[in-house]
Amino acid sequence: MTTRIYYQDTDAGGVVYHSRYLDFFERARADWLRHLGYESSRLVQEYGVVLVVRKVALNYHQPARLDDEVDVFVDEIEVKRAQITLRQTVRRNGLMLADANVNLASVSVNSFLPVKFPESLRETLKYYV
DSSP: OEEEOOGGGBOTTSBBOTTHHHHHHHHHHHHHHHHTTOOHHHIIIIIOEEEEEEEEEEEEOSOOBTTOEEEEEEEEEEEOSSEEEEEEEEEETTEEEEEEEEEEEEEETTTOOBOOOOHHHHHHHGGGO
């Protein structure tokens, strides 16, 4: 996903707020899943599951600034029974600005208890491991 850094993303010095990177990662994950045919609404309606963030480890390398155009990636994944861990990065012209390991849990939309990933999604994700 490519996005531009807007005023609302920055502090008074024009540097991106640390928490905005979480928003960038969230949008990129949602778009990636949509591209695979598994947007959030489909997961809820067809499979009765939602993917919730369980844990994030985020590293900052260089600041993004007002008006920068940055690319947000889903670089690597690890799939388990009811969890998926993604490595995501934000880059500007190839320069690493931030990276994160994001662990998502698959939970029942009704009980919010862990449930295994839908088999068709697991099959699709095998190609990205």
